[in-house]
Amino acid sequence: MQIGLREAAGLLGVPERTVEKWIREDSLPAVRVGGQLRFNRTEILEWATSRRMTLSSVLFPGGARGERTGAGGLERAIRAGGIRYGVKGAARHSVLAAALSLMPMPDSADRALLLQVMEAREAMGSTGIGDGIAIPHVRNPIVLDIPEPMITLSFLEREVEFGSLDGRPVDTLFMMMSPTVDSHLAILSRLAFALRQPAFMEAVARRCPETEILSQAASVDLLLLSRTPPGRQG
Numbered sequence: 001m002q003i004g005l006r007e008a009a010g011l012l013g014v015p016e017r018t019v020e021k022w023i024r025e026d027s028l029p030a031v032r033v034g035g036q037l038r039f040n041r042t043e044i045l046e047w048a049t050s051r052r053m054t055l056s057s058v059l060f061p062g063g064a065r066g067e068r069t070g071a072g073g074l075e076r077a078i079r080a081g082g083i084r085y086g087v088k089g090a091a092r093h094s095v096l097a098a099a100l101s102l103m104p105m106p107d108s109a110d111r112a113l114l115l116q117v118m119e120a121r122e123a124m125g126s127t128g129i130g131d132g133i134a135i136p137h138v139r140n141p142i143v144l145d146i147p148e149p150m151i152t153l154s155f156l157e158r159e160v161e162f163g164s165l166d167g168r169p170v171d172t173l174f175m176m177m178s179p180t181v182d183s184h185l186a187i188l189s190r191l192a193f194a195l196r197q198p199a200f201m202e203a204v205a206r207r208c209p210e211t212e213i214l215s216q217a218a219s220v221d222l223l224l225l226s227r228t229p230p231g232r233q234g
Helices: 005-012 016-025 041-050 074-081 092-101 111-124 181-194 198-205 210-227
Strands: 002-004 031-033 036-040 083-087 128-130 150-160 170-177
Touching: 002 005, 002 041, 005 016, 005 036, 005 041, 016 036, 036 041, 041 128, 041 181, 074 150, 074 170, 074 181, 074 210, 083 092, 083 210, 092 111, 092 150, 092 170, 170 181, 181 210, 198 210
Parallel strands: 083 150
Antiparallel strands: 002 036, 031 036, 150 170
């Protein structure tokens, strides 16, 4: 999970000096260990996603296809988690609780604990990425009896203040659960890529029927597959 300055710069696609500038001026998370900068892959991906930055998803565990992590694809993850319309709640806590209650998790899952962990994650920094969208998730996945990541897309009945970077309230949640850290990284990088695709974003913004949103998610998967270098497809 921990990487150095050179690899962080590669993930972000910028020179090392730019990474150092972002640490000083734009709160890019990093720590110094033995005089050298160290970064957490998850924190880099979350930071870049909140700023709608382009990342090379093939550099994350499992690559764009996610085969070695069991990540499947974006369409598969959303289909597993479901799409919900008119989710109720008047504040961040209540919409998180409502969305979490709608996730198709096993009976053994401790939803109260998951809600506490998600709220603790929000206290560290909002998962609101702007344009009315938030991606609530636990940073270090709790072991759940699920075979692969799931994303529950919740369209809220009303806008809710979420502390997003752009100051806009949130009306759409992509709530994520993953069984492992690697699959978490793989599906989050895939979702981050999808949120930069105009057709997918339009389907979400218009709150299209489930079939249309899933179709656009499948198109994102195909686009990522086409961009995977040949050596990474096995």
